[in-house]
Amino acid sequence: MTRTTSRSCSVVKGLKHPEQRHLEPASPGKTRPRNVITAAPATPPAVPPQPQGDLETATLETISGLVDTIWPRSQPRCSLRRAGLRWLLGYLEGHPGRSWQQRWVASGLNDGDRRIRELTTGDPRLDGELGHALLLLCCLRVIRPSLAAFRVNSFVRYHEHFEVAQNDPDLERFLALVDGHEASAHFKRCARFDVAAALTTQGIAFADLSAEALLHYAIATREGGWGGGYESYVGHLAWKVMAESGHFPAHVPATLRGAKRAPAMTPAELVDWHNITDPDIHALFVAYLTRRSHDIDYSTLRDIAADLCGKFWTGVRKVNPAQADLVLAPEDYHSWRAVLEIRGDGQPRLSADGVLTTIRAFYLDIQGWAAQEPERWARWVAPCPIGSRETRSQAKSKRRAKERMDGRIRLLQPLLPAFVAAVTARRDHLHDLLNAATDAKPDQVLTVGAKNYRRLFTAGDARHAERHGHANIRVLDESTGRKLNVTFTEDSAFWQWATVETLRYTGLRCEELLELSQLSIRQYARPHGEVVALLVVAPSKTDRERVIPMTAELFHVVATIIRRLTRNRPSVPLATRYDPYERITSEPQPFLFQRTIGQRTEVINPGSLRAELGKLSDALAVEHPELAGCRFTPHDFRRLFATDLVNHGLPIHIGAALLGHLDVQTTHGYVTVFQEDVIRHYQTHLAGRRAARAAREYRAPSTTEWAEFEEHFDKRKVELGNCGRPYATPCEHEHACIRCPLLQVDPGMIGRLDEIKTDLIARSELAKTKGWLGELEGIDLTLQFLQDKRADAQRLAGLGPITLGMPVVRS
Numbered sequence: 178m179t180r181t182t183s184r185s186c187s188v189v190k191g192l193k194h195p196e197q198r199h200l201e202p203a204s205p206g207k208t209r210p211r212n213v214i215t216a217a218p219a220t221p222p223a224v225p226p227q228p229q230g231d232l233e234t235a236t237l238e239t240i241s242g243l244v245d246t247i248w249p250r251s252q253p254r255c256s257l258r259r260a261g262l263r264w265l266l267g268y269l270e271g272h273p274g275r276s277w278q279q280r281w282v283a284s285g286l287n288d289g290d291r292r293i294r295e296l297t298t299g300d301p302r303l304d305g306e307l308g309h310a311l312l313l314l315c316c317l318r319v320i321r322p323s324l325a326a327f328r329v330n331s332f333v334r335y336h337e338h339f340e341v342a343q344n345d346p347d348l349e350r351f352l353a354l355v356d357g358h359e360a361s362a363h364f365k366r367c368a369r370f371d372v373a374a375a376l377t378t379q380g381i382a383f384a385d386l387s388a389e390a391l392l393h394y395a396i397a398t399r400e401g402g403w404g405g406g407y408e409s410y411v412g413h414l415a416w417k418v419m420a421e422s423g424h425f426p427a428h429v430p431a432t433l434r435g436a437k438r439a440p441a442m443t444p445a446e447l448v449d450w451h452n453i454t455d456p457d458i459h460a461l462f463v464a465y466l467t468r469r470s471h472d473i474d475y476s477t478l479r480d481i482a483a484d485l486c487g488k489f490w491t492g493v494r495k496v497n498p499a500q501a502d503l504v505l506a507p508e509d510y511h512s513w514r515a516v517l518e519i520r521g522d523g524q525p526r527l528s529a530d531g532v533l534t535t536i537r538a539f540y541l542d543i544q545g546w547a548a549q550e551p552e553r554w555a556r557w558v559a560p561c562p563i564g565s566r567e568t569r570s571q572a573k574s575k576r577r578a579k580e581r582m583d584g585r586i587r588l589l590q591p592l593l594p595a596f597v598a599a600v601t602a603r604r605d606h607l608h609d610l611l612n613a614a615t616d617a618k619p620d621q622v623l624t625v626g627a628k629n630y631r632r633l634f635t636a637g638d639a640r641h642a643e644r645h646g647h648a649n650i651r652v653l654d655e656s657t658g659r660k661l662n663v664t665f666t667e668d669s670a671f672w673q674w675a676t677v678e679t680l681r682y683t684g685l686r687c688e689e690l691l692e693l694s695q696l697s698i699r700q701y702a703r704p705h706g707e708v709v710a711l712l713v714v715a716p717s718k719t720d721r722e723r724v725i726p727m728t729a730e731l732f733h734v735v736a737t738i739i740r741r742l743t744r745n746r747p748s749v750p751l752a753t754r755y756d757p758y759e760r761i762t763s764e765p766q767p768f769l770f771q772r773t774i775g776q777r778t779e780v781i782n783p784g785s786l787r788a789e790l791g792k793l794s795d796a797l798a799v800e801h802p803e804l805a806g807c808r809f810t811p812h813d814f815r816r817l818f819a820t821d822l823v824n825h826g827l828p829i830h831i832g833a834a835l836l837g838h839l840d841v842q843t844t845h846g847y848v849t850v851f852q853e854d855v856i857r858h859y860q861t862h863l864a865g866r867r868a869a870r871a872a873r874e875y876r877a878p879s880t881t882e883w884a885e886f887e888e889h890f891d892k893r894k895v896e897l898g899n900c901g902r903p904y905a906t907p908c909e910h911e912h913a914c915i916r917c918p919l920l921q922v923d924p925g926m927i928g929r930l931d932e933i934k935t936d937l938i939a940r941s942e943l944a945k946t947k948g949w950l951g952e953l954e955g956i957d958l959t960l961q962f963l964q965d966k967r968a969d970a971q972r973l974a975g976l977g978p979i980t981l982g983m984p985v986v987r988s
Contacts, residue, residue, distance in 0.1 A: 216392040218379050219385050221381070226343075226376075228342055229243050229247075229318075229342060233276040241259050261310040262313070265314070268296065289327075324374075324394070328398065335370060336366070336370040336372075339373040348376075351424075362645065364414050364775070367776070368415040368776075391416060399411065416433035417776075420432070434779065440760055441761070442479070444463050447486070448466065450482075451486035451490075457501075465485070466478060475759050485535065505559075517529055533567060536563055585813070586820060587849060589817065596797065596807065597681065599797045599804065600674050600797070601674060609625050610623070611667045614650045617632040618632065620632060628656060630653060631652060632652055635651075651663065669789065669792075675770070679734055679735070682730055682818075687783050687812070691754060692768070694766050710727040710732050712726075712735070721837065723834065723837050751778075752765060754766070790808075794807060794808040816847050819848050824848070829841055897926045897929060922966045922967075923970070926970070931967075937959060941960075
């Protein structure tokens with residue numbers, strides 16, 4: 178299957194290969210994925226920025242005069258600052274170099290091993306001015322420190338001093354955009370500081386701050402441990418503002434997180450990842466994957482590479498290190514099969530049949546392609562070691578998987594109403610708690626529902642409020658003694674509720690759910706004026722767009738999501754979404770399932786969505802014991818949706834259209850049949866068939882007809898038991914009851930059967946004596962039927978009487 182999408186390409190510096198969780202464990206020799214944009218510091222310009230003129234060799238008097246003009250101070254602090262500058266510049270003059278920058282590097286302070294405050298002047302007051310003096314020299318571009326030297330000195334409000342001294346119109350436009358952003362004041366300060374630090378340490382003007390340079394600054398800062406905590410993670414807001422303003426080229430991702438993600442790997446890189454050392458085999462796998470890549474999506478290509486290079490060839494070389502072609506000895510193949518059946522953790526590999534199918538397709542593809550391009554593929558043609566009989570077992574595995582899924586759905590469906598009610602109640606409870614705690618005073622006791630809480634407000638909350646303008650609402654649960662961040666927990670509970678409700682009303686795939694945006698909501702006016710709300714599902718697995726009519730319940734859920742996203746703004750904010758299948762980041766769109774965490778606004782990723790549902794199941798099991806051991810996944814709701822549609826009478830081809838299945842048989846695989854549904858549907862079928870028959874067939878029988886009916890059953894009684902022929906039918910076997918399949922022998926007549934058998938044996942002996950061969954053949958046939966009748970009678974005699982009970986008349 179192919180995936181068509183209009184998303185933009187990602188720009189990546191791959192610190193850690195994100196495919197490591199999908200492929201086999203990486204060996205030390207495996208290559209790293211390529212980078213579309215390589216994180217690298219900006220190339221220093223031929224003429225470095227000189228916002229206040231050339232100060233490389235300026236005198237103390239010149240620098241002090243500029244400092245007093247740009248950052249005026251009152252006496253005696255002005256004199257103290259001048260003394261600090263004099264001492265620091267005098268210290269640098271004691272090191273070789275023509276310019277102040279050369280002397281700074283020669284002093285060793287540029288290595289970042291020690292702070293400037295560790296220098297001792299002999300005057301405690303002057304010691305405290307050294308850090309401020311270095312800050313001013315950096316702002317004037319007299320000194321360009323390394324990133325390590327800059328961050329180790331921990332300059333206070335560096336960006337405020339830096340911005341005043343630059344005289345850079347481009348920087349001023351950037352600052353205006355940051356001030357107009359809806360982020361908190363703290364994150365705005367972080368963005369200003371990040372840009373000031375990047376420009377200072379790389380010695381460039383704002384116009385020269387490229388995506389590569391800012392990416393390098395962000396990565397190096399985090400790797401150096403200078404991020405300052407999760408909420409102040411460097412570069413996010415600065416990157417977003419610069420991307421939105423057009424400072425970066427169009428192909429650059431809109432977010433820093435998107436720039437750090439690894440892109441889709443080429444076939445050669447996929448093979449390199451598995452460290453294939455044989456150049457011929459390496460070239461073969463690259464050529465094969467390249468040809469297959471034209472008609473499959475990236476995730477399928479990645480899985481094929483993992484099966485071929487990782488599970489197959491790497492396993493074969495472990496069994497036979499001398500293997501150099503595709504012709505496998507039978508003993509090597511069986512040894513490899515034994516290794517394949519067990520995973521690295523010792524558990525059985527459930528996907529072994531899928532791996533065999535991939536390997537068999539690889540051999541058969543080469544055989545077919547060799548007929549068309551013998552010069553390229555003929556040398557690799559080899560008999561496939563995997564016979565067709567082995568791949569047939571995949572159908573058996575699918576049946577076992579279907580049985581497991583059906584068992585899971587039979588367990589979850591009765592619990593679904595209780596689960597949904599608990600999710601809704603949890604969301605409402607946390608919403609009420611957040612409203613009550615927002616207006617409460619510190620240490621005030623709150624009663625929400627049947628629970629008591631105490632409002633908390635610590636020094637950390639005060640710092641958070643000072644930075645961001647508001648603090649997270651936290652309470653203490655009096656019953657459990659557990660502290661609860663209500664702001665975060667209520668937000669999580671809302672998106673858990675929105676996920677559950679949307680999935681159970683639509684049956685969407687996880688990917689389709691996360692691709693929903695405000696543009697997915699459409700309306701259709703029917704000819705008589707009724708307006709129907711529609712939900713447009715973007716092309717995903719089957720590469721087809723489809724439309725789902727929205728019920729009132731689903732419309733309420735979608736409207737609630739939009740109302741939440743627009744509660745502090747006029748419209749749904751734009752966010753990016755990362756597609757893990759194609760490894761690309763989308764353009765900013767008004768996605769519905771987006772969350773803002775810190776400086777980042779992104780769509781929830783599939784892994785987090787599954788994890789949130791798992792956390793939700795665990796949290797509900799504490800207060801609802803009936804839900805213990807019940808864990809819903811996003812795909813469970815899709816199966817529950819399909820089962821509910823079909824079992825309640827919707828034609829299966831309509832269900833396939835709603836689910837986005839190209840084949841009705843796929844929908845059959847999603848539907849779980851319950852025993853009660855079988856009985857109910859069959860009874861409905863019988864009622865419908867009876868209703869279609871003529872009414873005269875249901876009239877009351879006359880006395881004559883009833884007498885004939887009773888006479889029929891009287892005539893069915895014979896010596897050995899009862900005749901099973903239907904009503905109003907004559908005996909078609911000329912009363913040869915022993916040979917008749919309709920004869921039902923009474924177990925009490927087994928003795929009579931023995932007498933008949935003795936007589937038949939005597940007649941058989943006489944026929945042999947007289948030479949009556951025709952009679953002998955008939956007697957033998959009768960004996961055979963008699964033995965069968967006797968066995969059936971004995972079986973019925975062993976069952977004994979069965980009590981059926983009295984029938985119940987139903988209304």
